[in-house]
């Protein structure tokens with residue numbers, strides 16, 4: 292097997308453009324400078340190198356052939372370097388890694404996103420809305436810290452126009468915010484989906500994921516129909532280093548997208 | 564979600580729901596209406612059928628700060644059930660509201676007279692309204708979407 296096939300060799304990708312989404316988050320569009328990586332599926336992640344700084348896992352927030360869109364929030368050295376990458380510069384990319392979202396062909400769909408967690412869920416929303424007539428109720432619930440932390444409000448308005456019920460709430464409202472205030476789980480009762488026939492997708496900080504999944508199960512959404520995207524430190528991405536271990540799972544292979552019936556017992560174990 | 568079970572009225576048994584609704588009248592509030600003010604006597608409460616209400620507090624130098632919003636199916640107000648029967652926060656309508664409105668004194672009297680009704684209603688207020696909001700509030704205290712915590716030297720591992 293070649294290094295390319297095993298995902299150990301970063302390939303050069305050119306930064307086509309970047310766009311600020313919030314004060315600390317940018318969308319970055321990349322295209323291969325030479326040989327492309329295999330196509331990514333929504334939910335999968337790449338290991339992205341900022342040369343001289345290091346590499347970090349980032350989920351794809353849009354896939355267009357071999358063009359990748361990533362959404363990166365600056366929280367440290369590598370994410371900061373990538374968030375500020377200039378158009379025309381080169382980054383290294385390995386992947387695709389991990390499991391993708393399993394998007395059903397019909398039924399009700401509920402998407403619950405917290406903060407930057409909306410980015411990996413964007414392709415799910417787009418896929419469902421591209422075939423809107425096949426689905427029942429489609430609800431997208433979004434939680435963020437404050438109004439200025441909401442990713443691409445223009446795009447979420449388009450989703451609403453395309454037939455999704457989009458509800459947004461913030462933890463810390465600013466002057467002039469006239470929408471909901473509170474955690475995203477408080478929006479669940481307004482989602483208007485039928486619990487038993489719903490496929491739910493949840494991504495965000497882990498505490499938010501756990502609270503949301505528990506509330507969904509409490510409302511009779513089957514645990515195996517709730518998919519969550521989990522984060523652990525990733526290093527190799529190929530199942531060799533063990534950094535991403537969660538109980539018996541290596542999340543770079545068996546995750547990051549995991550059904551809640553599998554994730555639940557593992558997340559209730561205290562970290563050592 | 565269409566499971567009424569999580570909404571306030573859906574959490575009551577049919578008999579006790581009917582009993583409570585016998586005290587209700589329909590009430591509308593336009594956007595911007597002030598429903599109650601902090602520290603005023605809690606003489607009424609509402610179950611929202613549509614619209615959005617903000618719970619707020621007056622903070623010196625910042626004016627009215629919104630703590631939380633309540634939407635369809637939710638109970639607006641629980642201070643009417645517990646002494647000293649005064650509102651802890653204020654409430655202002657954000658999106659026009661249709662609601663069931665209740666006078667608190669007769670409902671409190673029914674709670675005293677009928678322990679089974681009283682227990683179920685109190686349990687429902689505690690779990691669906693207060694418990695859920697407390698859990699939500701605790702999660703917000705974690706400031707999950709803030710910049711990740713970078714452990715400093717000497718801080719507990």
Ligand SMILES: Cc1cc2nc3c(=O)[nH]c(=O)nc-3n(C[C@H](O)[C@H](O)[C@H](O)COP(=O)(O)OP(=O)(O)OC[C@H]3O[C@@H](n4cnc5c(N)ncnc54)[C@H](O)[C@@H]3O)c2cc1C
Pocket residue numbers: 336345347348349350351362363364365366367368369370371407410411521522523524525547711712713714
């Ligand atoms: C599968 C997967 C997909 C991800 N997708 C995205 C994405 O699409 N967009 C995005 O912006 N980020 C994403 N992340 C998180 C991203 O990888 C981290 O923010 C990044 O590794 C931080 O590295 P750094 O060198 O910039 O900061 P560091 O200096 O390594 O860390 C800075 C601070 O961030 C904290 N931190 C590091 N990693 C994480 C993490 N995974 N979760 C929470 N806090 C963390 C550290 O504890 C530290 O306090 C993803 C993570 C995983 C595992």
Ligand code: FES
Pocket residue numbers: 524525526527528529530531532533534535536541542543544
């Ligand atoms: S990241 Fe190395 S085993 Fe998963």
